[in-house]
Amino acid sequence: MKYIDEYRDPIKVKHLLDEIATTITQPRVLMEICGGQTHSFLHHGLDDMLPQELDLVHGPGCPVCVTPLEQIDRALAIANQPNVIFTSYGDMLRVPGTRENLFAIRARGGNVKVVYSPLEAVDLAANNPDKQVVFFAIGFETTAPPNAMAILQAKQRGLKNFSVLVSHVRVPPAMKALLSSTNNRVQGFLAAGHVCAVMGYHEYIAIAREYRVPIVVTGFEPVDLLRGILAAIRQLESGKAEVENAYERAVTFHGNQLAQETIQSVFMPVDRKWRGIGLIPMSGWGLRPEFEDFDAEARFAVGEIVTQESPLCIAGEILLGLKVPPQCSAYGKQCSPQTPLGAPMVSSEGACSAYYQYHGK
Numbered sequence: 001m002k003y004i005d006e007y008r009d010p011i012k013v014k015h016l017l018d019e020i021a022t023t024i025t026q027p028r029v030l031m032e033i034c035g036g037q038t039h040s041f042l043h044h045g046l047d048d049m050l051p052q053e054l055d056l057v058h059g060p061g062c063p064v065c066v067t068p069l070e071q072i073d074r075a076l077a078i079a080n081q082p083n084v085i086f087t088s089y090g091d092m093l094r095v096p097g098t099r100e101n102l103f104a105i106r107a108r109g110g111n112v113k114v115v116y117s118p119l120e121a122v123d124l125a126a127n128n129p130d131k132q133v134v135f136f137a138i139g140f141e142t143t144a145p146p147n148a149m150a151i152l153q154a155k156q157r158g159l160k161n162f163s164v165l166v167s168h169v170r171v172p173p174a175m176k177a178l179l180s181s182t183n184n185r186v187q188g189f190l191a192a193g194h195v196c197a198v199m200g201y202h203e204y205i206a207i208a209r210e211y212r213v214p215i216v217v218t219g220f221e222p223v224d225l226l227r228g229i230l231a232a233i234r235q236l237e238s239g240k241a242e243v244e245n246a247y248e249r250a251v252t253f254h255g256n257q258l259a260q261e262t263i264q265s266v267f268m269p270v271d272r273k274w275r276g277i278g279l280i281p282m283s284g285w286g287l288r289p290e291f292e293d294f295d296a297e298a299r300f301a302v303g304e305i306v307t308q309e310s311p312l313c314i315a316g317e318i319l320l321g322l323k324v325p326p327q328c329s330a331y332g333k334q335c336s337p338q339t340p341l342g343a344p345m346v347s348s349e350g351a352c353s354a355y356y357q358y359h360g361k
């Protein structure tokens with residue numbers, strides 16, 4: 001299949017692995033930002049084929065994993081209200097809140113629906129004028145454009161019963177926060193190709209310069225991932241710290257201008273708390289004042305939210321690349337995909353679920 005087979009070609013993969021092995025001369029730590037890339041590394045067994053000098057750590061690019069527990073508990077409180085249809089992408093339904101998850105509310109007869117596009121939620125609102133329809137708008141720059149489109153469409157259709165619970169996050173401020181932390185180990189990044197397809201990679205130039213780290217825009221297939229690693233290692237070995245694009249078939253320097261304009265017409269940068277990491281200045285998208293009528297947080301007074309994280313879960317350290325899932329004492333014991341203690345074990349993009357799926361207990 002075009003665009004798949006040539007990027008999974010075993011001969012090209014072997015050539016790239018050999019090239020990486022002969023290029024790397026000392027221990028290096030690279031982070032892939034995106035949970036989709038983590039899954040691809042493990043799914044194809046690449047983590048076992050890379051040279052031992054390379055420590056590949058997994059970044060915070062799993063939208064479900066970084067959504068704060070307070071926001072999940074707020075979603076649960078809204079979904080528990082009468083007359084509400086609470087809509088979300090499927091991943092969020094199994095994420096444990098402090099006391100329960102969205103599945104439990106649905107099992108009790110609550111109106112919780114999985115949607116495959118936020119526009120479905122807009123249609124639900126149009127077709128159910130006596131109900132309040134809420135969409136859980138989470139994710140990175142990749143889901144922000146369709147979510148912004150849904151809000152624009154709801155406004156255009158004059159819907160007064162549609163709102164969004166926003167927990168959008170942005171990649172560049174998180175990279176800066178990570179690089180600024182005193183215990184940072186990351187020496188180079190594989191930037192998420194799909195985020196860059198939307199936003200371009202111009203924002204990374206200043207980060208690479210300021211923190212002296214190579215940043216390579218990287219895709220998701222084995223050849224893409226290994227090309228990203230090789231480019232980053234070559235830079236580290238030659239003392240460079242530049243931004244490179246190793247995902248040329250999907251990403252341009254400026255990205256998708258229309259998508260960016262759509263985001264900016266509805267959202268603006270705001271401070272955002274990341275689960276396991278804490279508050280990162282200007283790291284989220286929040287609704288612009290002219291769209292405050294669509295803010296579910298303001299529409300539903302749910303009272304004070306008191307959260308309680310599992311004391312066993314070290315998701316924060318995993319999201320910061322300080323540890324890998326098997327180093328968590330609960331991994332494969334108290335915590336598994338059937339009994340997840342933290343979001344990284346629930347989400348299809350979570351690092352813990354990737355390890356469990358491909359390496360087992």
Ligand code: SF4
Pocket residue numbers: 312313314315318325328329330331332335336340341342343344345346352
């Ligand atoms: S294995 Fe479970 S408890 Fe441990 S960090 Fe991952 S999600 Fe949290």
